[in-house]
Amino acid sequence: MSAVDYNRCIRCGLCLQTCPTYLETMTETSGPRGRISLIKSVAEGGLDLTSPGFLHQMSECLDCRACEAVCPSGVPYGRLLEDARAQIQEERAPSQDARTRFGRWLVFQQLFAKPSLFRAAASLVRFAQRTGLDGLASVFGLGDAAKLAPRISSRFFLADGRRIEARDAVGTAFLHVGCIMPVAFPQVHDAAVRMLVRGGLNVVVPAAQGCCGAIAIHAGEPDVSRELARKNIVAFEDSGADVYVVDAAGCGSMLKEYADLFTGDPAWHERARRFSSRVRDVTEVLDGLELDDRIGRIDADVTYQEPCHLAHAQRVTAAPRRLLGKIPGLRLVEMNESAVCCGSAGVYNLTQPDMAGRLQRRKVENIRETGADIVATANPGCAMQVAAGLRADGSDARVAHVVELLDEAYAAYQPL
Ligand code: SF4
Ligand code: SF4
Known part of the structure; x- marks a missing residue:
């Protein structure tokens, strides 16, 4: 938890509305700015590394890095969180x-x-x-x-x-x-x-x-x-x-x-x-x-679920949409909050089942509003989380990787 990293935060709050846990709770400590303050307090000795509040926030954060992607000061939030988690594990290991x-x-x-x-x-x-x-x-x-x-x-x-x-x-x-x-x-x-x-x-x-x-x-x-x-x-x-x-x-x-x-x-x-x-x-x-242009049709409406680690960590947002746009017959219908985490995040379902469920339902609601037949994504965690949420909602919308849809369209090509 380097001081150079956390001191870059100027507390502007621009990241708050991108944070899934802040959007769900509307509390400062469940947002990036609050978590950075907690990390700073621990690093400077004002808060114990294993205090319940700190442990909860380091666990409740999805590491989705939506905050990092919009931060004007370039706070490397993912690195701060991972350092904090490593220190917590080091501290706890002897007594586990x-x-x-x-x-x-x-x-x-x-x-x-x-x-x-x-x-x-x-x-x-x-x-x-x-x-x-x-x-x-x-x-x-x-x-x-x-x-x-x-x-x-x-x-x-x-x-x-x-x-x-x-x-x-x-x-x-x-x-x-x-x-x-x-x-x-x-x-x-x-x-x-x-x-x-x-x-x-x-x-x-x-x-x-x-x-x-x-x-x-x-x-x-x-x-x-x-x-x-x-x-x-x-x-x-x-x-x-x-x-x-x-x-x-x-x-x-x-x-x-x-x-x-x-x-x-x-x-x-x-x-x-x-x-x-x-x-x-x-x-x-x-x-x-x-x-080449030997590509067949997929006649359906598709919506795109941004994987956090593609959109926020890698900043890749246009390429998947351009590829979907190459498929004749496929109509891209954007959902609200496509870049808000679906609640998957590795083992988050196990460690934070309540918040994972809330974010999953939020995502399914946004998908349902599009009326799409297919949800395209580019990460296995998102695919599983979204598919499970859709099933629970009684939806028969299909979830597929962008590259699967593209490949299927090429396979469907029929020369005239
Ligand atoms: S956007 Fe960056 S600088 Fe502003 S509060 Fe969030 S982390 Fe801090
Ligand atoms: S990584 Fe995601 S969940 Fe964690 S503070 Fe940033 S935006 Fe919120």
Whole structure:
């Protein structure tokens, strides 16, 4: 929690109306300006790091970074929050019970660090989902986690070292596979590969890559994130690719900010900086490629749900809309508050179920007002949260990644 960072706040309040938790509560402490004041108080010794009020605010904040995107003083809010969470975890670790310590070790140092273990766990979850055994999770105190687990796909997208050649290639892309995407949304990776190849990029999917480390850093485990970052940097350096393509906004923002993990390590900081300069969201890449006009129609109304980590952290808002606009028959109907978080935010559903539910209902209401048949987005967390909210609302609107819709339109092309 650097003084240089929090002292940049001039308390203008311009960020307040962008903050989802402020909009819901209308209280100063549940907004960015209030949280920055709390962080400053803790850093300067006026408030205890583990005081209930501080812990609540560091947990209730979604890390959506909407405040950061509009701040005229350039307060790096995401960095302040992540530093605070890391300090809280460091302080609490020695007194955490054995079950908590084991759980954190299992999740952060094993599951997210080892893709084969993650796939094995996903296979177990899939088995439980298909046989109804997930209903027993509540017996073990895991009811909420089971309810919120993504529907695991019948097949996984593997980072298996494959290389797909484009005709008249203009470059080579490395596809970031991640952890949730390949087990719950393999069809998005498939669509991304086909679209990149259509746009003239060879695609490589190196086996040596891994989780981006975002889940770990949001949970106050920067050492785990650094280890994962080193692995991805080395995999990319060895891949011979020109660009590192990501189709999950949360992963993309993490990968673009790897240098922040290595501030005290000049050699890795430089490697991370070079790596991050090549990272692009798939919508940015496709928006910049020459796509041919052999594209079919999708006759429907679509609305676009901005993933926070694409809109606010990466500041990518126009490219996804331009891509949707290329699809004949598809009519974009903007929703109110498209850039306000849907309440997904990693494990926020588990840690802050009440606020997550309020934001989910707010989002569904805004979607319903558009009358759209399809909600397009670009992040797995948003896709799951919005789809669950729509189901609970009795809506049959479909949720899809922008790249899936684009790929479907190309697949639907029929020559005259
Ligand atoms: S917009 Fe920036 S400077 Fe203004 S109150 Fe918010 S964080 Fe502080
Ligand atoms: S990151 Fe999001 S939830 Fe947290 S203070 Fe900023 S706008 Fe509010």
